[in-house]
Amino acid sequence: MKGNGVRQSMAWIHGWLGLLAGWILFAMFVTGTASYFRPEITRWMQPEYRPHAVPQAEAARTTVAWLQKNAPHDEQWTIYLPTERTLSTRAFTRARPNPDPKAPRAPRRPEVRLDPATGAPIEARDTRGGEFFYRFHFQLQLPHPWGRWLAGLCAMFMLGAILSGVITHKRIFADFFTLRWSKGQRSWLDAHNVSAVLALPYHAMITYTGLITLVVMYMPWPILANYPKPTAFAESLYGDTAGQKASGQPGRLADMGRFVEAASAEWEGARVSRIIVGNPDDASSTVTLLRTGEDRLNARGASITYAGVSGARLAASPAPGPAVETAGVMLGLHLGWFAGPLLRWVCFLLGLTGCAMVATGLVLWTVKRQRPGAQPFFGMSLVERLNIGAVACLPAGIAAFLLANRLLPPMLVGRADLEVSAMFWAWFGLAALSLLRPVRRAWIETLAISALLFAAVPIADLAMVGAFPTDGLFVAFDATMFLLAATLGFAAWRTAVRPARAARPRRRAPVTVAEVREAVDVA
Amino acid sequence: MASAQLGGQGWSMAGRSLTALIGGYAAAAGLATLLARLLPVERVEATAWGMILSFLFYAAFGLWAFHEPRLTRVAAVIWGAAVVAGGAALLLGVRP
Amino acid sequence: MSLEVALLGYAGFAKLAQGRGRHSRTARPDRARARILGWLLILGSFLAALHRFGPYLAVPAWLALLSVSGVILVLLLSRWPMAATAPWIPMTVIALPLCLL
Numbered sequence: 255m256k257g258n259g260v261r262q263s264m265a266w267i268h269g270w271l272g273l274l275a276g277w278i279l280f281a282m283f284v285t286g287t288a289s290y291f292r293p294e295i296t297r298w299m300q301p302e303y304r305p306h307a308v309p310q311a312e313a314a315r316t317t318v319a320w321l322q323k324n325a326p327h328d329e330q331w332t333i334y335l336p337t338e339r340t341l342s343t344r345a346f347t348r349a350r351p352n353p354d355p356k357a358p359r360a361p362r363r364p365e366v367r368l369d370p371a372t373g374a375p376i377e378a379r380d381t382r383g384g385e386f387f388y389r390f391h392f393q394l395q396l397p398h399p400w401g402r403w404l405a406g407l408c409a410m411f412m413l414g415a416i417l418s419g420v421i422t423h424k425r426i427f428a429d430f431f432t433l434r435w436s437k438g439q440r441s442w443l444d445a446h447n448v449s450a451v452l453a454l455p456y457h458a459m460i461t462y463t464g465l466i467t468l469v470v471m472y473m474p475w476p477i478l479a480n481y482p483k484p485t486a487f488a489e490s491l492y493g494d495t496a497g498q499k500a501s502g503q504p505g506r507l508a509d510m511g512r513f514v515e516a517a518s519a520e521w522e523g524a525r526v527s528r529i530i531v532g533n534p535d536d537a538s539s540t541v542t543l544l545r546t547g548e549d550r551l552n553a554r555g556a557s558i559t560y561a562g563v564s565g566a567r568l569a570a571s572p573a574p575g576p577a578v579e580t581a582g583v584m585l586g587l588h589l590g591w592f593a594g595p596l597l598r599w600v601c602f603l604l605g606l607t608g609c610a611m612v613a614t615g616l617v618l619w620t621v622k623r624q625r626p627g628a629q630p631f632f633g634m635s636l637v638e639r640l641n642i643g644a645v646a647c648l649p650a651g652i653a654a655f656l657l658a659n660r661l662l663p664p665m666l667v668g669r670a671d672l673e674v675s676a677m678f679w680a681w682f683g684l685a686a687l688s689l690l691r692p693v694r695r696a697w698i699e700t701l702a703i704s705a706l707l708f709a710a711v712p713i714a715d716l717a718m719v720g721a722f723p724t725d726g727l728f729v730a731f732d733a734t735m736f737l738l739a740a741t742l743g744f745a746a747w748r749t750a751v752r753p754a755r756a757a758r759p760r761r762r763a764p765v766t767v768a769e770v771r772e773a774v775d776v777a
Numbered sequence: 778m779a780s781a782q783l784g785g786q787g788w789s790m791a792g793r794s795l796t797a798l799i800g801g802y803a804a805a806a807g808l809a810t811l812l813a814r815l816l817p818v819e820r821v822e823a824t825a826w827g828m829i830l831s832f833l834f835y836a837a838f839g840l841w842a843f844h845e846p847r848l849t850r851v852a853a854v855i856w857g858a859a860v861v862a863g864g865a866a867l868l869l870g871v872r873p
Numbered sequence: 874m875s876l877e878v879a880l881l882g883y884a885g886f887a888k889l890a891q892g893r894g895r896h897s898r899t900a901r902p903d904r905a906r907a908r909i910l911g912w913l914l915i916l917g918s919f920l921a922a923l924h925r926f927g928p929y930l931a932v933p934a935w936l937a938l939l940s941v942s943g944v945i946l947v948l949l950l951s952r953w954p955m956a957a958t959a960p961w962i963p964m965t966v967i968a969l970p971l972c973l974l
């Protein structure tokens with residue numbers, strides 16, 4: 255290996271960035287891809303719920319009625335109105351901080367899902383639903399803020415890996431269509447290249463926009479340089495919504511439906527996505543309505559703030575300049591709300607391609623360093639084992655989460671947390687068990703178990719829910735489970751039929767110099 | 778392996794990694810903050826541009842830290858950029 | 874449905890794959906023609922995306938649909954090299970009326 259060319263250094267850094275962040279990135283890609291169907295997964299996990307579509311104004315009214323009965327003195331209500339895909343209202347409340355400074359901070363309350371027609375909590379089994387995948391995707395089930403920081407670090411590594419990968423790839427266009435099977439390291443490199451390059455615009459976009467989604471947390475310093483009071487930045491973006499302090503005088507909110515209708519009218523019929531009510535029981539309550547981001551690329555919709563009691567229009571978000579619009583578009587690209595049904599499936603497939611890119615990269619790292627007959631060095635064993643745990647056992651955990659949803663009794667208390675436990679027990683348990691097996695058998699068996707668990711999900715669905723699904727959503731979901739099971743099963747089968755390294759017949763032709771250089775190129 | 782080019786193992790690699798990871802972040806943050814402070818556009822716009830571009834700066838610093846073989850040069854440029862940009866931003870003070 | 878964007882993308886990639894230099898049995902002028910046609914089809918796919926999605930959404934939607942059709946083509950190409958590129962004609966033919974739907 256000669257010289258310190260940029261290709262060599264980028265190849266080296268690409269390998270290390272990809273390896274160190276790869277295990278977590280795989281989980282982020284998987285859960286992120288699942289999150290494209292966040293509301294659909296939630297609906298599948300609450301099959302008892304029969305949604306009734308009602309006008310937004312009505313949904314807002316019933317929700318506020320319930321909140322006034324159940325959380326009347328809270329500091330802030332956040333209401334996500336139902337959409338075509340999310341057929342229930344989601345409400346979060348934030349309690350008033352305890353005036354006693356020594357009292358421990360109250361835990362964040364989980365969301366409550368309400369029937370938009372009645373305002374009552376929906377009558378269905380308690381579950382996190384698709385929200386679990388969404389939150390895991392950027393919080394990694396770690397306490398705040400460590401999860402987000404770790405996810406951000408992995409995303410930065412991913413960005414570095416993309417840039418270095420592009421710089422180092424010598425024949426990026428000549429190799430565009432090359433995918434050779436059963437050629438060992440060659441094949442893994444081909445698979446990694448194909449999954450990475452063919453969807454390169456998507457991977458680059460999703461990585462950079464992902465960082466942007468939490469940029470205020472990751473890079474707040476420009477705000478501090480430009481604003482003596484950092485909260486003024488949010489006010490510049492959203493209009494002065496948070497300013498109102500509780501006056502201490504009681505007050506009654508005006509009819510929420512009228513707020514929704516007024517805002518919608520001002521936006522020429524566009525839907526309201528979210529309502530934030532500040533100090534709802536106070537005379538100086540505020541109602542902020544946010545416009546939907548589903549009909550355009552910019553996910554950050556405009557907002558209007560009204561006085562809660564009088565209904566007077568207080569403020570509206572200013573029209574965004576090019577930078578703010580860019581940030582909003584980046585957010586929209588990442589969330590993919592603008593996508594109709596076909597595009598959404600396309601994004602899902604591209605997300606799976608991203609998972610393949612990370613997984614093939616991780617496997618490639620070990621395949622390149624395999625010395626037939628030699629004892630693997632410790633780092634190699636460590637990476638092999640982590641690869642199995644991260645790539646082959648995570649699907650088992652996800653399938654276990656979905657299976658638990660169907661198998662646990664619907665009325666069981668605490669079942670939502672049990673479903674999450676099932677996911678982690680299955681994932682880490684299978685990974686631990688895989689340590690008892692030799693590496694190749696471990697791959698085959700964990701992939702096979704993951705495949706079986708995924709295949710069990712639609713079977714459990716049919717068995718427990720009782721009726722054959724007629725709703726298109728359930729059919730599509732179960733079919734996807736079977737397809738994922740088939741893919742995992744295919745991977746297990748291919749690994750099993752591949753001749754073990756020691757028994758590989760000698761190569762027919764001597765390896766050419768060019769091939770050696772190419773294989774080592776991405777060292 | 779290119780790592781041999783990068784001047785040995787152990788402490789040298791640790792120093793380089795730390796410079797890339799932490800120094801790179803500081804340099805990117807400093808540059809982004811300076812940009813936000815000085816861009817002659819509306820305050821909220823300049824802030825947003827700085828934040829949006831910051832990750833590109835970070836990636837560039839980080840990758841370059843592992844391309845340039847001389848560790849002293851890497852450390853000087855990256856930590857230097859962090860100190861100069863950050864210092865300048867601090868000295869300029871908050872936008873009036 | 875924006876299927877026509879993906880169909881034209883697949884067809885374009887199929888022709889570009891046929892136009893590849895190495896390991897190809899087709900003659901050089903045939904390969905050049907295949908490449909030209911391939912690029913034209915890719916351009917067609919972009920125009921179809923513009924028509925379907927409008928200027929604002931067209932680029933991300935087109936890139937996404939193009940990528941997916943590319944991935945599917947390469948997967949099929951790796952297993953059935955001749956059959957994977959064959960459907961480019963029916964795909965183009967079907968895509969054109971779909972643009973108008």
